[in-house]
Each structure stands twice: as C-alpha cells, then as structure tokens.
Amino acid sequence: MAPPSIRRLDARAPDFLATLDALLAFEAEADDRIDAAVSEILRAVRSTGDAAVIEYTRRFDHLEVGAMVELELPKSELKAALAGLGLEQREALRIAADRVREYHERQKGESWEYTEADGTRLGQKITPLDRVGLYVPGGRASYPSSVLMNAIPAKVAGVGELIMVVPTPRGEKNPLVLAAAAITGVDRVFTIGGAQAVAALAYGTQTIPQVDKIVGPGNAYVAEAKRRVFGTVGIDMVAGPSEVLIISDASGHADWVAMDLFAQAEHDELAQSILLCTDAGFIDAVSEAIDRLLPTMPRRDTIAKSLANRGALIHVDSLEQACAIANRIAPEHLELALDDAEDWVDRIRHAGAIFVGHWAVEALGDYCAGPNHVLPTMRSARFSSPLGTYDFQKRTSIVHISEAGAQHLGKVASVLAHGEGLQAHARSAEMRLKV
Incomplete structure (x- = not known):
C-alpha cells in the first residue's frame, strides 16, 4: 500500500494542539548568502543609482543595456499588449479589473471633523500617497492578477504616480502583465527586478524617483530587500507561503475539497492546505480523491510535497471546535464548505478572507471576486488585514x-x-x- 499523501490528525488526541502548532510553525530560514547579496545590492544602488541598476540587470537578467531609458517601457507598448490579447483574455482581464475596482471604491476613506460646544474643531484629513512602487514578478511567471490587486486600490485611493517594476530576463516580456498595467492605469513601467529594483524604488536613482511605499510579491531576495528598506519607505508586508483552511462536513463534495487543497499546494512546496471536518467518512472520501486526482495535475510534484510537508486532514468533534481551531490557525484563506455556512461566519475572528459556502471557491478570490488577494499569512491575520485602498491613504489629525x-x-x-x-x-x- 502506498504511503498516505497527506497526514491525518484527530483533534481529540491529547497532544493535538502541540502537533498542530508544530505543523503551523514556519520561519524563513536565515540565508547568509541572500542577506549578504541584498545588503551589497542596496548599498550599490543607494551609492551609484542608475549605474548599479544597469549593472545588476546585465548580470542577473542577461540584458545588454547602456542606459536606464532603455529599461522604461512606453505607454504605447502597454496599450499594444492589451490590444494584442485575444478577445477572451482581454474580456476576462476587464471584468476582473472592474470587479476589483468596484469593491475597493467602497473602502475609500473620507476626511471628517466635528465641532465642540466651545468652538473647538477636531478632525482627520485623508490624503493619498504621492508615489507608490509596484513590484511584479516577470519572465516566464505571469501574474496579471497581482497587477490588478495592487494597482487598482492605489489608483482608487488617488495615488499621484504608480511606478511598476517587472524583470524581463533575456528580454522576455509577458503580454498579460503589460496589458494589466495598461488597463489599471500604471504611470511608468521599468523592466528591472530583484533587490536592485526594490532599492531603486526605495532610494531613488537618477531616472527612477523615490516612492513612498512598495507593494507586490517577489522571491526571497525581493522579500529581504523590502524588509531592509522598511522605514525608508513603507511596504505592504513580508508575506509567507500561501495557506488555505477548509471547514467541512458531510454536505461537501470530496473532489471539490481535494482540488481546493491542491489549488493552494501548487503554489509552493511550503504552501499549507488543511481540512477540518466533522465527518470521518468524508475525510476518507477526500483522501481517496487526493490520491485519485493528484496524478492528473501538471504540478503534481509540487502539490504532493506541499501536502506531505505541511498539509493535514483533521477530524474534529463539531463545527464549534472547528471554528475554535480556525481562530488559532488564523489562516490566509478560510473556506466554509458547508450547507449552512452563513451561520458560522460570525464564529470566525481571525482570517484574511472567508469564502462562504460550497460555491465560494478560493480560486475566484485570487482573480476576480473583487476583494484583494494580498492577504496576511503566518497567523498574522490575528492583527493585520488584506491589502486595500486604505493602505494607500494617510490619516492626518486636524486640531483647531x-x-x-x-x-x-x-x-x-x-x-x-x-x-x-x-x-x-x-x-x-x-x-x-x-x-
């Protein structure tokens, strides 16, 4: 018999909470090589500006360029990328952008004040950030959704200038990413990446102006660079691996639940996919579906390693217990795969996003539901919130x-x-x- 592809746990076991905490524990291992490289890159860009960015772009992206002007894309190229998409892709991008924009417009803060009886006036002034930098992974990776989720709330907030950086290794440009930049109204796009792009945005160069905040995902070098420049500029967050927690019972669809677990696991071998379920028979069905469906997945190796390393199918006594465990986990994504899902929403205190009911699959949230997909990870949903319009606005106290x-x-x-x-x-x- 083949070994199980995902661990089974029982919430009634005396050592369950200790086992759960060990499963949840994640700390990015300190990598001296990354630390040293990022430190040197930041120092060089801060000292010599464009020259350092150009040199690192030649070295890491294998682009022979002589001046920064060669690394800025004209708006005409962004518009051409949008126009060049097939009708289906262009329409999907437009629908997603419209939905994300409509949702984030409801988050926009407004200035306010009140007057006391003696004439004293107190209030709060809401002001958008002047300039924001958006980091977007490039090359073979295609993340137009990241452009939508970061650029749209910034534009809704009224940010004066939005500068996007996206690496193009060996000149490879992704038309979907460029089209997303066009449809969201990004102001300037530079084809640079890595820690050098973060440094250029944080400190400014002869060509790239200093921004007030840097948002967007990236690799370990980008994450470390964002961590180091925080304080000089703001950042959205230093995110950990993606997470999904599904609460279910016998009312669910085993194949659907298995595929929802896969959808997180395919991101990364360190991603975390957990099921809390009140029905042992349904857990058996999900386990069978995992084993049956996994061989059909193009990214099956990544999924298998993720499920084996950090995944779990957990039997709980009740939905009350499931909600209590969910609050301890404070997941990035929480699916309530229940017929009566609405009844349990108020029991959840800590989650980046809650997907309510069998039809509210988390993958829709990644692309087009409307709410932001940039969410707190590593239990930080206990004290932080999804990226939103409010992250691109400042609040100033008014005292008269x-x-x-x-x-x-x-x-x-x-x-x-x-x-x-x-x-x-x-x-x-x-x-x-x-x-």
Whole structure:
C-alpha cells in the first residue's frame, strides 16, 4: 500500500494542539548568502543609482543595456499588449479589473471633523500617497492578477504616480502583465527586478524617483530587500507561503475539497492546505480523491510535497471546535464548505478572507471576486488585514482649538505635563490661559 499523501490528525488526541502548532510553525530560514547579496545590492544602488541598476540587470537578467531609458517601457507598448490579447483574455482581464475596482471604491476613506460646544474643531484629513512602487514578478511567471490587486486600490485611493517594476530576463516580456498595467492605469513601467529594483524604488536613482511605499510579491531576495528598506519607505508586508483552511462536513463534495487543497499546494512546496471536518467518512472520501486526482495535475510534484510537508486532514468533534481551531490557525484563506455556512461566519475572528459556502471557491478570490488577494499569512491575520485602498491613504489629525477650548484644555494639559516632569509643555499650555 502506498504511503498516505497527506497526514491525518484527530483533534481529540491529547497532544493535538502541540502537533498542530508544530505543523503551523514556519520561519524563513536565515540565508547568509541572500542577506549578504541584498545588503551589497542596496548599498550599490543607494551609492551609484542608475549605474548599479544597469549593472545588476546585465548580470542577473542577461540584458545588454547602456542606459536606464532603455529599461522604461512606453505607454504605447502597454496599450499594444492589451490590444494584442485575444478577445477572451482581454474580456476576462476587464471584468476582473472592474470587479476589483468596484469593491475597493467602497473602502475609500473620507476626511471628517466635528465641532465642540466651545468652538473647538477636531478632525482627520485623508490624503493619498504621492508615489507608490509596484513590484511584479516577470519572465516566464505571469501574474496579471497581482497587477490588478495592487494597482487598482492605489489608483482608487488617488495615488499621484504608480511606478511598476517587472524583470524581463533575456528580454522576455509577458503580454498579460503589460496589458494589466495598461488597463489599471500604471504611470511608468521599468523592466528591472530583484533587490536592485526594490532599492531603486526605495532610494531613488537618477531616472527612477523615490516612492513612498512598495507593494507586490517577489522571491526571497525581493522579500529581504523590502524588509531592509522598511522605514525608508513603507511596504505592504513580508508575506509567507500561501495557506488555505477548509471547514467541512458531510454536505461537501470530496473532489471539490481535494482540488481546493491542491489549488493552494501548487503554489509552493511550503504552501499549507488543511481540512477540518466533522465527518470521518468524508475525510476518507477526500483522501481517496487526493490520491485519485493528484496524478492528473501538471504540478503534481509540487502539490504532493506541499501536502506531505505541511498539509493535514483533521477530524474534529463539531463545527464549534472547528471554528475554535480556525481562530488559532488564523489562516490566509478560510473556506466554509458547508450547507449552512452563513451561520458560522460570525464564529470566525481571525482570517484574511472567508469564502462562504460550497460555491465560494478560493480560486475566484485570487482573480476576480473583487476583494484583494494580498492577504496576511503566518497567523498574522490575528492583527493585520488584506491589502486595500486604505493602505494607500494617510490619516492626518486636524486640531483647531478655540480660545474658550484652550482655557479648559490648557489646565488639563498643565496638570498632566507637570506630572510627567515636562515643565516647558506645561508652560506652553499655561501661556494661553487668561489670568
């Protein structure tokens, strides 16, 4: 008999929580080689700007270029890529973009203020970021969905300029990615990638202006570069491997659940796919479906390793217990594959996105449902949220104190400032008081 392709666990086992925590544990291993390379690249780009970016592009992307102007794509090329798509692809891209835009328009924050009885006015001013950098993987990888999910909320927020960087190894450009840049209104596109692209956006070069925030996925070098430049600029997050958690019972479809587990597992050998189910017979059916369907998958080797390394089929006593475990896991994606899924949504406190019911497959969320697919991973859904329009807006406090308000607040501030031993603070407030 072949070994099982995915572990089976029982939530009733005395050591279950310890086993679960070990399964969830993920820390990117420190790689001294990556650290050293990224550090050197950041230093070089910060010191010499365009020259360093050009040199690294020659070395890593095998492009012989003499000047940065050769690495910027004209808008006409983006428009040509969109026009050159087949009707089906172009229409799918348009529909997805429209849905993502409609959803994110509802997130846009507005300035507000209120006036107190003595005339003091307090409020909050909402301002979009001036300039944002969008990193998009390139070459053979095709991630137009990443362009949509990052560029559209930035544009909805009112970001003044959106600069996209995408590597084109050996000159290989992906028309879907360029078309997505056209349809979302990206302002400038440079065909650079890696840590050098992150550095160029973070520090600015002679050609590429410094941005205020960098968003978008990338490899280990890009992730490390984003981590290091945080503080000089903002970043969206340093994301871990993709995750899905499915809560199900006997009302589900075993083949559907198996394929939903595959959909996450095919991303990466470190991706995590977990099923929590109240019905042992249904778990058997899902296990059988995994073994039957896996040989049909083009990325079966990656899926198999992911399921074997970090996947699990877990038998739970009840849906209440499943929800409690789900909150402990705080998954990136949570599918409620239940007939009465709506009844359980309020039980979930921690998840990047909740997909409600048998038809709400997570793959739709990746591309075209509307909500953002940039989600917190590695249990960070306990304290963070999906990427959204709000990530491209700043909030500034507005404080307009009336003369009457200063009389009351000045006394309060004076007492507190003296209590903290900050006499200048106290005197500053006291000087506004009428004798």
